[in-house]
Amino acid sequence: MSGASGASAPEFIGGGVTRRVSRLGDGRELFYYDDPGSTLPSERAFDARLLDPRPETARMRRDVLTGDWISVADARQNRAHLPPPEFDPLAPQTSRNPSEVPAMYDVAVFENRSPAFGPALPLAEAGAQASTGLGRSAVAGGRCEVVCFSPEFAGSFGTLSPARARTVIEAWADRTAQLSALPGIEQVFVFENRGVEIGVTLPHPHGQIYGYPYVTPRTERLLASLDREGDDLLDRVLDFERQSPRLLLEGDHWSAFVPYAARWPIEVHLMPHRRVADLAALSDDQKAELAPLYLRLLRGVDALYDTPTPYIAAWHQAPVHRDRDRVGLRLELTSPRRGADRLKHLAGSEAAMGAWIADIAPERIAEQLREALATVPERLA
Template structure:
């Protein structure tokens, strides 16, 4: 029988990024994405750890008051919490650190060991979108992946080089396409949590990708808004925002702005100028521009204060099967930081009732962000 860890043939993607799929000892997928100017050789080490059983796929419970599905994934309680650098589970393996990644790498993507969804996949049959009754449960099928931006112990997307950022974007697009094709997956969500104030448990520069077995509540609300406002909603939003004083950065293919009704003290949306449903639909030219523009935006956010700003960078993508002709790919970057030493906590009105109160006028936030971004040099390398 062939070893399941035998590497598959490499594949050259956009921008000269090379994809090298393989497997970990327990059968989980691991994919290396090599920079076009990589100094790494083609060989990758084999995961020499003893194969251990993966946790059983979690179960979802339906909240009958809202219709939301809640995945109860108890195995996540065992995940690493702020380990020292010498025990970083996302660093390349060493004799004293049996981490998740056997070799040196540029960018690496692997299946989460203790996922919120999966590893079991669905049978391809669509679930009832509006079931009725109390005590309803479903299996939490799907996939959760970790995206390592760098082998370094500390950093974030914004600390990467232009070339490395482009490699990560290529990996996001490639994984969006692959995960969207899995049976039972209804929506794919790449994101980065940055900072302990957000709840990050690893300092290593990384993000995640969730492949959900349902359309998320936030996206269901978006689709309802599109039904109400019209299928050209994103075109009209972009036209309004580009004519406003809330624009932060603008390129040939992308515009970043503070939205008209921003909820968070720091909130920026980044939209492509043409309609694309997800990252897999973007062109090489759009990805090429996104890398330096997104880096400059993140570095501008960090230029606001003397210390790095915590944030959630959420790539909202259209569902796999519904609304793709009108729900546009976009980034929503949000931070609870409302001053150098103050955070916005969701309490009372926001947390309990979903009724938001903005602390900072969006125009004032945009002015500060424009000034901060202007202080950051263009990203040339």
Template structure:
């Protein structure tokens, strides 16, 4: 069946489809793709979608904790022939029916959602949704709400192994266009306040699938990390990110510079490997990037990731977290930026978050940021 098509930036073609249980599936075809317009229908007999998880408020911190029991049933390091993110075959009833370039679909075992799909009404409406920011901040013991939101899987490639850093520039550009498109779509869903694209890489990080992929979470609240960021902006000034870029640009921690982007190890880095990548111009999220900024990001981001992998003889585990401004606040001050972190402090050693970091949030750095930046700079330039 030919999926409805829309042409996005850089010649990327978006094709919308549905999985057998009603979950949304979107194909993003590379410019000049050799794939046909027709896509197979998902003919699997699937169990009904799980009930939406419930989140509970931690009265000591004000944080909301999603209790997503369905995640216990997710795939855990399956053999390559049963890769659930590979295109379906007679022997592998995976999540993606057709061969693809990039594919995005709703997670079968989500931490947030499923939320009501306005286009089809396929997913049930939340039984007890948050009633806005004031509701989420209301004090009291034993408070809970439905975990309204969406969790999506972003498949970077049909190949069974790899990561974002192993993709071509063309494929990286397609993924960036997918991130921007999904950010816009998820931000428009009822009750969503923040959209977070990320990639977990390596079993040491907790990855359960070796397939090259990332995820996107759409939260019903502003996350704890971003609330701290908003407090910093209020304390330091609305031009905080502009001043950070200017400060780091003049210092010894720059790792990579380009016309539109700059990568640096932050002045007070926590992790043994920690590098930030930010646009020079203010952009609250991926949707605000221009085509030249997206084009350059595809090249710059690959150079950075490949440099990280040249630090050691084996691939480095990391979390690549793309921080975006909330949907409804701080759009003029909170800037899109990547925070890539790794616990790898030596070829055969990891940094564990023990008593001080885990219990008190009081970090102790193992490697001076200037030293870490010099190593990264050399690896990126190799």
């Protein structure tokens, strides 16, 4: 770090966005991503807090019946739960609020204080992940980061300006590249949880990034489908949906649609027309169109009802070290909301057997979403 500043000198990362690197009081990394033409000062405050040591890295246990790995992370029980605005842990620090970010920011990313994976990086434990038998465990090494979209107390990605949305997208791409380069990281997952109905404990506009020590079960299932259906499956799915009555939005580089076999009452997939492995591989043109198009999609989802809709926005990316020419980047946005005052709860068939029953025909919800999107201006502020 340079001089008296609590952050390094700025580095340009794309789209006119600059990155500054800092450290929190317990050694965790913090990254400031400044908007193009940001009015923030070049100097950033140090984190002067005296923090407890970071928790021990959790261990994960293998479910021998499914092959899945379960991270047992007890330290996550101590997370903040719906604090008042004056004690928002994601706001810039003040004399009364010893929050996680010491200085004012546009977008900030930092290592999670209570991670499900990490802080240690993955270790090779005598082939523990590949071995068979009962009672298998391994270090839950990896990386979990928090992405603050704005210093405001409340909001979501959909409430951002197009310019700020582009800054967040550049941060996602940069962090995807940086985490992919860490030893032992096998897959990087970018996501946003929105709404208390989803389990969100902080109203601050933010998302998260996980660097996993394995390829996730959902991606392994996709790879099995590619083996069965052909490596061009994702391209064929996109072509099929662009010709369907479930198409919602179409740009020069992206299309959004309700999938043919949607599970959730609200389910929208967003895919680039040119397949890329992950957010870091997007071109400038793809990123430039994504910012306003994704904002319009989210605002359309919110226009369905009189109150904001809870959702999970999940960016599916290719594994870091294999199958990158087969798996393409896509967003899957899902919501359990099946009416103005109704939620879909996963009961016996879905939760116990993984056998889904859709409450609303995909074509019907697509029609409702198109009507909602028609109320959202094409040029967003």
